[in-house]
Amino acid sequence: MQNNSCSIKGIVRQLFDHKKDVFLGNVLALLSTLLVVIIPLFIPILVDELLLGQDHGFITWISEHLFTSDTKGYVLFVLALIIFLRVSSVLLSIMQSRIFTIISKNITYKMRESLLKHLKYVSLKEYETMRVGAVTSKLVTDVETIDGFVSSTISKFIIASFVLLFSAAVLLWIHWQLALFILITNPIVVFFTAKLARNIGKLKKEENKAVELFQSALNETLELFHQIRAANKEAYFFDKSEVKARELKEHAIAYGYKSEAAMKYSYLVFLSGYEVFRAVSILAVAYSDLSVGLMLAIFSYLWVMVTPTQDIINFQYALSTARAACARINSIYTMEQEPQREEAHDPFASQHAIDIEVKDLSFAYQKNKKILTNINMNIKKGSKIAIVGASGSGKTTLSNILVGFYPFDEGEVVYGGVSNKSLKLSTIRENIHLILQHPKLFNDTMLFNLTLGKTYSADAVQKALEIAQLTNVIERLDLGLDTLVGKDGIKLSGGQRQRVAIARMILSDPKVVIFDESTSALDVHTEMKLFDALHDFLSQKTVITIAHRLSTIKSAEFIYVLEDGEVVDSGTPKALLAKDESYFSSMV
């Protein structure tokens, strides 16, 4: 697993990366807290000094330093002061929450960025078994859970801690024995709720898992909607998604009300404590020198402590849910990545074409189930070779290996004298272009599907269209190259999609081209025109063609015959035709 995997420690470490902002946010939080936390002191002091005739020195100080007035004037003054303090505190807390929102969005953005980086290099083997919905739900729902934790909870936790500390100090100042009683018993509430919080974390994990299953089922249903409709299986697949939606509902209800219940229970324990403290305060007035005004101040501070205590209780819940979300996010980091190799020399650079030598290559998708065995091939620079063989003999697997899709351990492929072991897979893919039988198109314009976002001159695009026999096709589209091709290129025929893939290859101008049944959907006449037009473009390149149809490979200079993953025959078309039992002669 990578060291940038998700953990609470890692999140805290990232907070340290924003030291300055975190510090500023905390200073603002502290100021904002100080401004409101002193407010409860005013009213009780006014009660004692103005109504009960006791002296705490406050009114005396005002009349000596500011102004003298009657009771009304002092009350109005204190009222104005309190409103000023409240407004200032709100403004400061808005600034503070802006800072923490920016920090949290940065942290979660980095988290998504790092997950995407991992996914970018995930091996094709992992990708083939990956459930898209599961991955997207982790990148959306679980990262959102972390975001909630960082943005609201961490800032609230800090403010809550300040408020509690300040209130504790004031309570100690007012009546230290009573304050000690309150401060010692208060943490017991937090202790009781910690266990509950852990269970809530588990429920959150289950809820997010249910989101994942629902999203996976729905994704697959929508992705394969065409197939599903063709098989008249809408009821089956949508019912499956509905079952997942129902399970999600059950988990969401369980999490929703149980977490709410746990928080309410924690709050109840706190409120009971609050009632006890109130009763003890009244006893303190009756049996000690505590004034009524200061008793009211204690009531106010107890009330002030309610929200922060609840925030700290909620913090424990958010911490557990964030831990659960992290555990799910980390399953993405356990997905195997392609090997990242060092590359001393790029054999493709400054060459029009390249030799490819396959040496004793064996390959298995799953352990002990070899698909290719001891393959040896010698493909000369600029040559045109073909690979033929029955369905399932391993032709596509071999072309996928040649183009660097699957890493392998047994044997090697040497490109222009450099072993695949000393080459980055991306270098191989950059120079060898594999055109698939069923090319995937993006739900975007025709132009985007040709260029994949790279800029080419209008002439280059036009030339590619001409060679790929697409000029007429584009002319017939309403918006020409700006026409949207629909999901998976649904608005185009199979043969048109194959030609788009060929035009894409022409634009990318690779050193080696592998056609894997890439023209199977074309009629023989169009296929012939296409290969005639491609002749000059391919003349210098190394070309490997896989086909079941003789017309596609008739111009090959050399042919390899595969059977059950082994090269069972090879030679020029003439030599193979001369053998009666050859697979190639059976194609004629």
Ligand SMILES: Nc1ncnc2c1ncn2[C@@H]1O[C@H](COP(=O)(O)OP(=O)(O)OP(=O)(O)O)[C@@H](O)[C@H]1O
């Ligand atoms: N991604 C994969 N994971 C596991 N097994 C695979 C995978 N792809 C192909 N296979 C297996 O490898 C074997 C060879 O398949 P491959 O597609 O290479 O044959 P092929 O000669 O290209 O067939 P066709 O002519 O039908 O396209 C088959 O038995 C297939 O089931």
